[in-house]
Amino acid sequence: xxxxxxxxxxxxxxxxxxxxxxxxxxxxxxxxxxxxxxxxxxxxxxxxxxxxxxxxxxxxxxxxxxxxxxxxxxxxxxxxxxxxxxxxxxxxxxxxxxxxxxxxxxxxxxxxxxxxxxxxxxxxxxxxxxxxxxxxxxxxxxxxxxxxxxxxxxxxxxxxxxxxxxxxxxxxxxxxxxxxxxxxxxxxxxxxxxxxxxxxxxxxxxxxxxxxxxxxxxxxxxxxxxxxxxxxxxxxxxxxxxxxxxxxxxxxxxxxxxxxxxxxxxxxxxxxxxxxxxxxxxxxxxxxx
Amino acid sequence: xxxxxxxxxxxxxxxxxxxxxxxxxxxxxxxxxxxxxxxxxxxxxxxxxxxxxxxxxxxxxxxxxxxxxxxxxxxxxxxxxxxxxxxxxxxxxxxxxxxxxxxxxxxxxxxxxxxxxxxxxxxxxxxxxxxxxxxxxxxxxxxxxxxxxxxxxxxxxxxxxxxxxxxxxxxxxxxxxxxxxxxxxxxxxxxxxxxxxxxxxxxxxxxxxxxxxxxxxxxxxxxxxxxxxxxxxxxxxxxxxxxxxxxxxxxxxxxxxxxxxxxxxxxxxxxxxxxxxxxxxxxxxxxxxxxxxxxxxxxxxxxxxxxxxxxxxxxxxxxxxxxxxxxxxxxxxxxxxxxxxxxxxxxxxxxxxxxxxxxxxxxxxxxxxxxxxxxxxxxxxxxxxxxxxxxxxxxxxxxxxxxxxxxxxxxxxxxxxxxxxxxxxxxxxxxxxxxxxxxxxxxxxxxxxxxxxxxxxxxxxxxxxxxxxxxxxxxxxxxxxxxxxxxxxxxxxxxxxxxxxxxxxxxxxxxxxxxxxxx
Numbered sequence: 001x002x003x004x005x006x007x008x009x010x011x012x013x014x015x016x017x018x019x020x021x022x023x024x025x026x027x028x029x030x031x032x033x034x035x036x037x038x039x040x041x042x043x044x045x046x047x048x049x050x051x052x053x054x055x056x057x058x059x060x061x062x063x064x065x066x067x068x069x070x071x072x073x074x075x076x077x078x079x080x081x082x083x084x085x086x087x088x089x090x091x092x093x094x095x096x097x098x099x100x101x102x103x104x105x106x107x108x109x110x111x112x113x114x115x116x117x118x119x120x121x122x123x124x125x126x127x128x129x130x131x132x133x134x135x136x137x138x139x140x141x142x143x144x145x146x147x148x149x150x151x152x153x154x155x156x157x158x159x160x161x162x163x164x165x166x167x168x169x170x171x172x173x174x175x176x177x178x179x180x181x182x183x184x185x186x187x188x189x190x191x192x193x194x195x196x197x198x199x200x201x202x203x204x205x206x207x208x209x210x211x212x213x214x215x216x217x218x219x220x221x222x223x224x225x226x227x228x229x230x231x232x233x234x235x236x237x238x239x240x241x242x243x244x245x246x247x248x249x250x251x252x253x254x255x256x257x258x259x260x261x262x263x264x265x266x267x268x269x270x271x272x273x274x275x276x277x278x279x280x281x282x283x284x285x286x287x288x289x
Numbered sequence: 290x291x292x293x294x295x296x297x298x299x300x301x302x303x304x305x306x307x308x309x310x311x312x313x314x315x316x317x318x319x320x321x322x323x324x325x326x327x328x329x330x331x332x333x334x335x336x337x338x339x340x341x342x343x344x345x346x347x348x349x350x351x352x353x354x355x356x357x358x359x360x361x362x363x364x365x366x367x368x369x370x371x372x373x374x375x376x377x378x379x380x381x382x383x384x385x386x387x388x389x390x391x392x393x394x395x396x397x398x399x400x401x402x403x404x405x406x407x408x409x410x411x412x413x414x415x416x417x418x419x420x421x422x423x424x425x426x427x428x429x430x431x432x433x434x435x436x437x438x439x440x441x442x443x444x445x446x447x448x449x450x451x452x453x454x455x456x457x458x459x460x461x462x463x464x465x466x467x468x469x470x471x472x473x474x475x476x477x478x479x480x481x482x483x484x485x486x487x488x489x490x491x492x493x494x495x496x497x498x499x500x501x502x503x504x505x506x507x508x509x510x511x512x513x514x515x516x517x518x519x520x521x522x523x524x525x526x527x528x529x530x531x532x533x534x535x536x537x538x539x540x541x542x543x544x545x546x547x548x549x550x551x552x553x554x555x556x557x558x559x560x561x562x563x564x565x566x567x568x569x570x571x572x573x574x575x576x577x578x579x580x581x582x583x584x585x586x587x588x589x590x591x592x593x594x595x596x597x598x599x600x601x602x603x604x605x606x607x608x609x610x611x612x613x614x615x616x617x618x619x620x621x622x623x624x625x626x627x628x629x630x631x632x633x634x635x636x637x638x639x640x641x642x643x644x645x646x647x648x649x650x651x652x653x654x655x656x657x658x659x660x661x662x663x664x665x666x667x668x669x670x671x672x673x674x675x676x677x678x679x680x681x682x683x684x685x686x687x688x689x690x691x692x693x694x695x696x697x698x699x700x701x702x703x704x705x706x707x708x709x710x711x712x713x714x715x716x717x718x719x720x721x722x723x724x725x726x727x728x729x730x731x732x733x734x735x736x737x738x739x740x741x742x743x744x745x746x747x748x749x750x751x752x753x754x755x756x757x758x759x760x761x762x763x764x765x766x767x768x769x770x771x772x773x774x775x776x777x778x779x780x781x782x783x784x785x786x787x788x789x790x791x792x793x794x795x796x797x798x799x800x801x802x803x804x805x806x807x808x
Contacts, residue, residue, distance in 0.1 A: 147762055229728075
């Protein structure tokens with residue numbers, strides 16, 4: 001039978017510099033990707049239908065050559081056509097302004113497709129939603145930071161938590177761009193969830209090191225034992241959700257799941273490399289000054 | 290016995306909550322709003338009190354803004370509402386007087402407003418028109434007033450009700466002022482068609498001509514002749530239920546003439562058209578799509594002022610009815626399904642989910658939920674290898690979901706895909722916190738006294754408390770901001786965290802104490 005045992009890491013073998021190098025390098029790459037995206041496209045990520053406007057249909061197509069039928073059916077070429085594995089239906093996306101959503105619906109009906117879902121967002125309405133959503137993420141992050149500083153009341157440990165939470169959000173955001181996952185209301189929700197979710201193990205670590213008896217490495221080991229189990233449990237649940245939701249073509253659940261899996265993996269790294277080394281520096285060197 | 294209950298009161302509390310949730314989920318007495326479950330396919334597969342949102346039941350959702358510009362703090366200079374509206378409309382070329390709404394403040398805290406609901410008028414044009422008409426104002430904002438929005442909602446509700454669409458809802462979208470219309474089981478185009486459709490309404494005068502014959506003077510007022518139709522009013526201390534209306538100045542004289550010629554205005558009239566049409570004084574008839582739906586007499590005071598021409602000054606009157614419901618119906622009919630401001634149906638978001646797709650989403654999300662829970666259980670078992678730690682952990686996390694479902698059933702909150710994703714996330718965080726408790730309590734050797742247990746449990750709870758506070762803080766923007774159906778996800782994540790911290794996690798502590806303390 002498989003056993004899950006959290007490995008013991010001998011932190012004494014590595015200097016703080018070595019420990020910090022990997023997470024900081026990844027964060028730098030992530031920031032470069034997100035920043036680059038912003039410079040190139042004017043947005044930190046690929047904006048989805050809800051933020052750009054446009055129309056998305058999910059249709060059932062009978063008969064031979066469904067893709068040709070789809071190409072022939074609409075007056076303008078769809079932006080993308082994707083097949084859903086579970087029931088063989090197609091998700092067809094049109095850009096804002098291509099055609100009115102009512103006309104697209106009409107054309108789908110005329111072509112004899114079964115219209116399963118239609119979502120349409122107006123081009124003037126979307127960007128407004130996007131601004132609100134990004135503002136929401138920023139507000140949540142600032143609120144979380146204030147709370148952490150208020151609870152721990154010392155600079156370095158608080159910064160360690162906030163920095164690793166920041167990286168937990170940025171790395172999935174960068175990966176979304178690389179994997180072509182769009183920023184939608186669902187992914188915004190997931191990023192917000194991540195802010196709350198990922199600080200759990202950081203708080204546990206800080207608490208164990210700063211407020212508990214025992215030497216630094218013992219405390220770290222103890223916190224890791226619990227924290228890694230927690231994060232792996234969550235990753236397991238979210239992986240199942242992501243895989244099944246993409247199989248069934250439930251976009252909102254797939255997006256939420258994807259972000260959380262990536263973010264929690266990033267959190268494992270950030271907590272036990274970045275956060276640990278900042279705390280070690282604080283405990284051993286910071287106090288002496 | 291009592292002592293045992295007392296020392297395990299947290300577990301007792303958990304059991305009570307699970308039972309209450311079960312009651313909320315399955316008792317036929319809770320949430321018995323049958324109208325919203327009238328859809329057969331919806332009822333057949335749902336023998337609980339849970340309600341399904343459009344994602345899971347199928348139907349159409351439209352979120353759209355009302356188009357308009359509003360000037361606040363307007364100085365009316367002693368003019369009446371219709372005069373102000375007329376003067377401002379006069380300064381706007383191509384804008385009908387019905388597209389300008391002036392409202393005198395009638396409640397504490399309100400200000401006088403002027404709205405333009407013609408989508409073609411720009412803010413600059415509106416500013417110029419206000420200045421040329423000579424009315425001072427505070428500021429101009431995009432959007433319409435609350436009163437206009439309420440009138441629009443009333444009209445839309447009237448429409449979906451008249452069309453017999455069960456379970457349809459019309460509401461104001463929190464904080465953005467958009468209108469949200471949800472119609473289960475209906476096609477998108479049908480719903481848009483219904484919203485845009487206008488009925489045909491006119492007012493006739495029914496009277497005895499000089500030779501004693503009853504005749505009908507048709508269409509003395511049509512929709513275009515009304516400058517405004519206000520919302521139905523209870524009128525408790527005065528005239529009783531009624532609808533205030535204003536005839537546009539251009540049509541007022543014509544109407545006055547007809548009222549005088551037919552004898553309606555002379556000394557008022559008592560109308561008994563509905564009881565005995567062959568023996569009544571003159572009546573105003575409200576005709577909707579060719580059928581008489583209501584008949585009104587005229588108050589002597591109003592009659593006199595119409596007869597001597599005073600009435601032309603504000604050209605308004607009230608239509609009294611026998612009940613408030615009737616007044617509401619009359620108001621909707623008079624507007625003939627015309628909204629006071631344009632609803633920009635395609636300018637917001639629309640979504641449609643076919644009922645079969647909703648049904649498969651329902652099954653799919655159930656499978657996803659169950660398998661995610663199993664994945665969590667699997668990891669927990671592999672890690673602890675000890676059923677007496679792992680089993681209560683999974684049961685506790687599961688009871689958290691049952692309690693949340695109970696809340697959803699009790700509140701009648703419709704479940705959609707985002708809410709279910711929230712539930713799965715809740716199981717994730719819930720189990721995380723139980724792991725913290727278990728590890729903390731069982732670390733550093735045997736737990737040999739109540740005191741040791743308590744101090745360790747308290748330590749674990751500190752971490753859980755801070756973590757819970759961060760999650761609530763992080764999710765609250767989503768619950769608050771007008772971002773579509775994701776507020777459901779946020780609300781249920783927050784609720785889940787609260788239920789966890791206040792009820793289920795303390796109970797797990799008690800269960801664990803019973804299992805691990807040496808007695």
